[in-house]
Amino acid sequence: MATTGTTPPAKMRALQYDSCGEGAAGLKHVEVPVPTAKKNEVLLKLQAATVNPVDWKIQKGDMRPLLPRRLPFIPVTDVAGEVVDVGPGVKDLTAGDQVVAMLNSLNGGGLAEYVVAPANMTVKRPSAVSAAEGAGIPIAAGSALKSLRSIGAKFDGTGKPLNVLITAASGGVGLYAVQLAKMANLHVTATCGAGNMDLVRSLGADEVMDYETPEGVSLQSPSGKKYDGVVHCTVGVSWSTFRPLLSSRGKVVDLTPNLSAILTSGLHKVTFAKKSVVPLFLRLNKADLEFLVGLLEEGKLKTVIDSRFPLSEASKAWQTSIDGHPTGKIVVEMEG
Numbered sequence: 001m002a003t004t005g006t007t008p009p010a011k012m013r014a015l016q017y018d019s020c021g022e023g024a025a026g027l028k029h030v031e032v033p034v035p036t037a038k039k040n041e042v043l044l045k046l047q048a049a050t051v052n053p054v055d056w057k058i059q060k061g062d063m064r065p066l067l068p069r070r071l072p073f074i075p076v077t078d079v080a081g082e083v084v085d086v087g088p089g090v091k092d093l094t095a096g097d098q099v100v101a102m103l104n105s106l107n108g109g110g111l112a113e114y115v116v117a118p119a120n121m122t123v124k125r126p127s128a129v130s131a132a133e134g135a136g137i138p139i140a141a142g143s144a145l146k147s148l149r150s151i152g153a154k155f156d157g158t159g160k161p162l163n164v165l166i167t168a169a170s171g172g173v174g175l176y177a178v179q180l181a182k183m184a185n186l187h188v189t190a191t192c193g194a195g196n197m198d199l200v201r202s203l204g205a206d207e208v209m210d211y212e213t214p215e216g217v218s219l220q221s222p223s224g225k226k227y228d229g230v231v232h233c234t235v236g237v238s239w240s241t242f243r244p245l246l247s248s249r250g251k252v253v254d255l256t257p258n259l260s261a262i263l264t265s266g267l268h269k270v271t272f273a274k275k276s277v278v279p280l281f282l283r284l285n286k287a288d289l290e291f292l293v294g295l296l297e298e299g300k301l302k303t304v305i306d307s308r309f310p311l312s313e314a315s316k317a318w319q320t321s322i323d324g325h326p327t328g329k330i331v332v333e334m335e336g
Ligand SMILES: NC(=O)c1ccc[n+]([C@@H]2O[C@H](COP(=O)([O-])OP(=O)(O)OC[C@H]3O[C@@H](n4cnc5c(N)ncnc54)[C@H](OP(=O)(O)O)[C@@H]3O)[C@@H](O)[C@H]2O)c1
Pocket: 052, 053, 054, 139, 140, 143, 167, 168, 169, 170, 171, 172, 173, 174, 191, 192, 193, 194, 196, 211, 233, 234, 235, 254, 255, 256, 280, 281, 282, 321, 324, 325, 326, 327, 328
């Protein structure tokens, strides 16, 4: 039997698309029934959501035939809100809890006033963390965390002082990656646009290169360091560029691997290559989400917000992400 807090209305506002390939213009404002929390789910009244590049890539059709699973589709997975109803089997969350959640990308649902979230990917949000800051976390900080761990970063003080390169350090993933890498005592070389170099430095990067200069294009560390790991958040850099920049067991974690990177990665795996490229396929768990939200609470991690849009203007948030130049996270707020 579900437990109920504030009674939700029968209908809610949402944005959905009913075909792929239409970009921001394809997002339609609709009124749809408020979903119901089933076993191991919670119903959230949303306060904020963030748009990630994967959201519009799914709409573009890049992940067909897997995603979108059905049309029409309410996109977005990274959200923060208040629990208003709890489905059977949920033990650690109750109505009234403020939370951050990562929705299943098969279901989406984040560009709406209410959504059903899996309880095992919903964590409590401390009062020191705003809804917008919390909603920035799941995909972006989660990818930064997983990439750094895969390179060998440790967050308990036991790690080696590795050298890492973070490309697109001013983006949603990159800004979290810089901060997390410094927390793990890594030496950080970063690339970003000229206008963001001071910001990236202020978050801890040791060396920052403008990606539009020859130095930035070369990706070589200005101090001559070889990289033990690369958190690669841009596209268009080949393995032959990375290879000579790596230390003897250096690893490139490619967040947007093309076919060539996937094939190269397969080859590295079967040949037990010392230097390697690995694609990131994000799989986050509740403990990771709790860890990251905890860092926000402690003030050790910061969500940099590029822009905020009300739900009524969420198509502008969508377009901002498609344009590809946000500095940090693009937030949609549900009031308004
Ligand atoms: N595999 C996975 O599970 C996974 C998970 C998360 C993200 N991703 C992918 O990772 C990529 C990054 O995600 P994101 O959320 O960080 O994207 P984002 O926030 O849209 O990144 C935008 C940033 O990238 C910078 N940038 C663009 N081209 C650059 C270049 N050549 N060199 C350096 N900086 C550059 C931009 O700087 P300017 O404004 O100065 O141009 C901007 O600040 C996306 O392709 C995303 O789909 C994959």
